[in-house]
Amino acid sequence: MTKILTAASVAAVLAAGPLQAQNKIQIGCTATSDCASAMVAVDEGLFKKHGLDGEMVLIRINSNIPAAILSNSIQIGGPTSTVFLQAADGGLDLVAVAGASIMSPASxxxxxxxxxxxxxxxxxxxxxxxxxxxxxxxxxxxxxxxxxxxxxxxxxxxxxxxxxxxxxxxxxxxxxxxxxxxxxxxxxxxxxxxxxxxxxxxxxxxxARSEPIIFYAAARDWAEKNPDTIRRFRAAIAEGAVIVNNDREKTSASISKFTKQPIELVKATPPNKSEPDLKSEQLGWWIEIMSTQKMLQTKLDLSRLILNHQK
The missing domain is CATH 3.40.190.10 (Periplasmic binding protein-like II)
Structure with missing residues (x-):
């Protein structure tokens, strides 16, 4: 009986190795509060709660995030709406997987x-x-x-x-x-x-707008091959967003830790509102003004910009 249990234990350990490796994700963002839901999800153990090993990676310039995603330096990044749309317009096959921050009267x-x-x-x-x-x-x-x-x-x-x-x-x-x-x-x-x-x-x-500022994006191929990871990520981000919108102490601590800003300065200003739900029509306004500014060369298909047409 002991031998059977030992063999089962070894098999379980071997099986767990690849699963843990698959569920390790690196999330790249610039030094702002817009990815606070991911920062909080790391620090408060929300990713671990949902079976993910999440790590925040500091990206110096937001426009570098799409390239970091496609090179697999990070698996998920927080590009601004404009950087994401420019990348999609340029033929980079990225897809939004969850919302991060939105504009609001308060922020x-x-x-x-x-x-x-x-x-x-x-x-x-x-x-x-x-x-x-x-x-x-x-x-x-x-x-x-x-x-x-x-x-x-x-x-x-x-x-x-x-x-x-x-x-x-x-x-x-x-x-x-x-x-x-x-x-x-x-x-x-x-x-x-x-x-x-x-x-x-x-x-x-x-x-006075209320459209998305930053949202979480991934390479379409990676996202479609890892639906369970995306599901777990979204669940952790949704819980993180509740903390961001309601607990200044925890949120400020996470923002200060990631951005290297003094905690007193971070506490002095509330973070942008975190909104994990993302709808394709929310990107319509950005596409309109970017087209007006001649920043887009193609007609983007809104139905393909968000994974699984998230509601």
């Missing part, structure tokens, strides 16, 4: 154009001729700012946009390398407290 004020000392911005037209740093050209903050300029009657081509990563914004503002940066909290408070400048515009407040 839109966190998004700003922060202006260095010595530069005066009294109206949208004052950005003409200025050098403005964006955390990825074609990324969420950049496209949203261009939309705002157009609505305010300003030609975006009259603004000089350059890429500046979130972690380097303080230094480049301080050195005068750019006149302004498109950023969000807690970076706004950090630069304000350091006396580097002031808020020039809260353009997301003016636009």
């Amino acid at each position: 839109n004020a966190n998004i700003t154009a922060f202006v260095r000392n010595g530069i005066t911005i009294n109206a949208p037209k004052d950005f003409v001729g200025k050098k403005v740093g964006a955390p990825g050209l074609g990324a969420f903050l950049h496209v949203l700012f261009v939309k705002w300029l157009v609505e305010k009657g300003v030609d975006p081509k009259a603004v000089n946009f350059v890429e500046v990563t979130f972690p380097t914004m303080s230094d480049i503002i301080k050195s005068g390398g750019v006149d302004a940066v498109l950023t969000a909290e807690p970076f706004v408070t950090r630069m304000t407290n350091a006396g580097l400048g002031s808020v020039g515009a809260r353009y997301a407040v003016d636009l």
Whole structure:
């Protein structure tokens, strides 16, 4: 009887090895609060609860996330809506698997154009001729700012946009390398407290939208081959979203840990609202404004952008 139990135990261990390897996932995001549901899912053991070994990976620029997904450096990433749609437009076979963050009245004020000392911005037209740093050209903050300029009657081509990563914004503002940066909290408070400048515009407040900011995406081939992993991931993210939207202490701790931002700064600003459910029509507005900005060359099929037509 003992030999039978031992043999069964060995068989179970051997069987568990490949399963654990298959269920290990790396989730790549930039240093913002938008992937807070995944951060919390790691720290609060929600991935483990659902049989996954989840690990967060810091990606410096959001536009690098699609390439990281397709190279299998990460299995799931948090691209902004705009980066995802550009990648799909370019022929990269990515698919959204769950929602991460959305714009909302409570958090839109966190998004700003922060202006260095010595530069005066009294109206949208004052950005003409200025050098403005964006955390990825074609990324969420950049496209949203261009939309705002157009609505305010300003030609975006009259603004000089350059890429500046979130972690380097303080230094480049301080050195005068750019006149302004498109950023969000807690970076706004950090630069304000350091006396580097002031808020020039809260353009997301003016636009007053509620579409997705960031959602979780994967390579279509990988996602379709791992439906159980996707199911478990979605379940953990859904539980993580409840914590993000209701428990500032736990959420702030997770955001601070991943982004390396001081906990006091993270606590000072609520994270963007976490919304795990994602519907294809929510991407329609992004497709419309990106098409207007001539950022898309093809007609994207909304029915194929979200795995299993998630409701």
